[in-house]
Amino acid sequence: MARITASVYTSHVPAIGAALDLGKAQEPYWQPVFAGYDYGKQWIKQQKPDVIFLVYNDHATAFSLDFIPTFAIGTAAEFQPADEGWGPRPVPVVKGHPELAAHIAQSVIQDDFDLTIVNKMDVDHGLTVPLSLMFGEQDPQQGAWPCAVIPFAVNVVQYPVPSGRRCFQLGQAIRRAVESFGGDLNVQIWGTGGMSHQLQGPRAGLINREWDNAFLDRLIADPAELAQMPHIDYVREAGSEGIELVMWLIARGAMADVAGGPAPEVKQRFYHVPASNTAVGHLILENKQ
Amino acid sequence: MSLHKPYKDIPGTVIFDAEQSRLGYWLNQFCMSLMKADNRARFKADERAYLDEWAMTEEQKQAVLDRDLNRCIALGGNIYFLAKIGATDGKSFQQMAGSMTGMSEEEYRDMMLAGGRSAEGNRKLGEDGDAQAHRQPQGKAGQAKTGDKH
Numbered sequence: 048m049a050r051i052t053a054s055v056y057t058s059h060v061p062a063i064g065a066a067l068d069l070g071k072a073q074e075p076y077w078q079p080v081f082a083g084y085d086y087g088k089q090w091i092k093q094q095k096p097d098v099i100f101l102v103y104n105d106h107a108t109a110f111s112l113d114f115i116p117t118f119a120i121g122t123a124a125e126f127q128p129a130d131e132g133w134g135p136r137p138v139p140v141v142k143g144h145p146e147l148a149a150h151i152a153q154s155v156i157q158d159d160f161d162l163t164i165v166n167k168m169d170v171d172h173g174l175t176v177p178l179s180l181m182f183g184e185q186d187p188q189q190g191a192w193p194c195a196v197i198p199f200a201v202n203v204v205q206y207p208v209p210s211g212r213r214c215f216q217l218g219q220a221i222r223r224a225v226e227s228f229g230g231d232l233n234v235q236i237w238g239t240g241g242m243s244h245q246l247q248g249p250r251a252g253l254i255n256r257e258w259d260n261a262f263l264d265r266l267i268a269d270p271a272e273l274a275q276m277p278h279i280d281y282v283r284e285a286g287s288e289g290i291e292l293v294m295w296l297i298a299r300g301a302m303a304d305v306a307g308g309p310a311p312e313v314k315q316r317f318y319h320v321p322a323s324n325t326a327v328g329h330l331i332l333e334n335k336q
Numbered sequence: 337m338s339l340h341k342p343y344k345d346i347p348g349t350v351i352f353d354a355e356q357s358r359l360g361y362w363l364n365q366f367c368m369s370l371m372k373a374d375n376r377a378r379f380k381a382d383e384r385a386y387l388d389e390w391a392m393t394e395e396q397k398q399a400v401l402d403r404d405l406n407r408c409i410a411l412g413g414n415i416y417f418l419a420k421i422g423a424t425d426g427k428s429f430q431q432m433a434g435s436m437t438g439m440s441e442e443e444y445r446d447m448m449l450a451g452g453r454s455a456e457g458n459r460k461l462g463e464d465g466d467a468q469a470h471r472q473p474q475g476k477a478g479q480a481k482t483g484d485k486h
Contacts, residue, residue, distance in 0.1 A: 061429060062428070062429065062430070065428075106416040106419075107364070107367070107368060107414065107416040107417045107419070107420070108371075111364070111365060111368040111417075112357060112361055112364050112365060112368075112417075113365075130371060131371070131419075131420075131423070132370060132371055132376075132419070132420045132422075132423030132424065133423050204352065204414060204416055205352055205353065205354065205357050205414070206343075206351050206352060206353035206354070207353070207354075243452075245349065245433075245453075246415045246429065246432075246433045247349065247350065247405075247409055247415045247433070247436060248348040248349050248350060248406060248409065248436050248467070249347070249348030249406070249436060249437055249438070249467045249468075249469075249472050249474065250346070250347060250348030250349050250453065250458055250467035251348075251433040251434065251436050251437055251444075251453075252433065252434075252437065252444060252447055252448055252452050252453040253452060253453045253454075253455060253458065253467075254448075254451060254452025254453060254454075255454075255455045256451065258455070277342075278343075279342045279343055282343050282346060282349070282351065283343075283346055283455075283459050283460075284455055284459070287346075287349050287351060288415075320448075320451055320452060321448040321449065321451075321452055323428070323429060323430045323448070324429060324430055324433050324448060326452070
């Protein structure tokens with residue numbers, strides 16, 4: 048059967064993508080950011096996932112205000128890197144996994160989560176920056192991402208966004224869906240966005256190192272309790288865009304311990320300020336075999 | 337029953353909720369149009385004429401012409417949509433975010449390098465943090481203002 052072997056958590060700051068694409072990764076400003084992912088790059092080469100279920104948010108790219116799906120699953124065979132106004136990132140096309148995506152959509156909807164099914168969309172930095180961080184630079188034409196990716200877009204732009212509790216429950220439903228898939232697949236689930244940041248108003252630039260680290264502690268040790276935290280706490284403590292962190296709870300909810308299994312192993316934990324306007328957080332949790 | 341909006345008491349922050357989205361629909365859709373190179377070129381050639389093609393309020397059009405992002409946000413704009421204007425102008429996200437604080441680009445960048453803005457005093461209206469209304473604009477622009485007063 049297919050199984051979720053690990054979860055990866057990371058910020059998806061657009062400036063990280065720009066730094067990579069413009070060859071600035073070795074500059075003193077960026078070097079400490081990328082160093083935090085050196086371990087993950089080696090780790091994932093050994094893990095060799097077949098599919099990544101990648102939870103992210105669209106930033107007014109594929110979804111304008113014409114329609115605003117709360118949870119959208121990408122079921123297409125491929126997804127093009129989007130032009131967000133600066134030109135598309137020079138990264139390979141993202142190959143999907145339509146069979147598993149369709150299976151998850153059916154299972155999760157029957158489990159009371161009313162997903163929007165998306166057969167055509169471009170993917171923005173929210174999805175491609177985490178891939179670049181974990182897989183390194185890839186030639187847009189000659190290169191390829193080493194595995195299939197199922198994009199899962201969450202509305203965290205227009206309030207109200209889904210609650211942490213709902214996200215955590217959804218992760219559990221995704222786990223059940225993956226495990227009921229017939230094929231033998233090594234699946235990872237990634238939660239992206241955050242950590243503390245605010246991009247608007249006189250309060251722009253807010254960073255809360257202490258709160259972010261407490262979030263990481265709780266995400267590892269007691270995610271069910273963390274999932275009860277109301278939106279207002281995220282906004283007040285981690286900035287208006289810090290709300291993206293609810294997406295990490297989807298990935299965390301899909302881990303084995305939440306379904307009664309053993310606690311996951313913490314393979315990597317990293318935190319750095321700043322990347323542009325944002326605090327960068329990164330975790331790797333591996334299910335015990 | 338009225339809606340629960342506990343986020344109205346956070347200083348220097350407008351939460352983009354369904355109400356703001358309704359107010360800002362055409363402003364944000366105008367921004368979205370700038371993702372196409374042809375539209376960017378037409379907007380740059382004659383900003384006023386391009387804006388007049390959209391069902392935006394006069395206030396919204398003026399805020400765009402002034403590149404007053406705080407005003408755009410108050411009138412229903414969302415930062416991810418407004419970022420398309422910044423991209424058209426060749427501005428980074430950090431330059432855009434900084435412009436809303438009154439700080440110079442360098443001051444804002446230095447604040448981020450020093451660990452960012454503290455949440456202390458900036459959690460609720462009525463506190464004394466640097467994001468509170470009575471402490472705007474920030475940075476040297478604000479010091480100059482205070483200097484005039486004393």
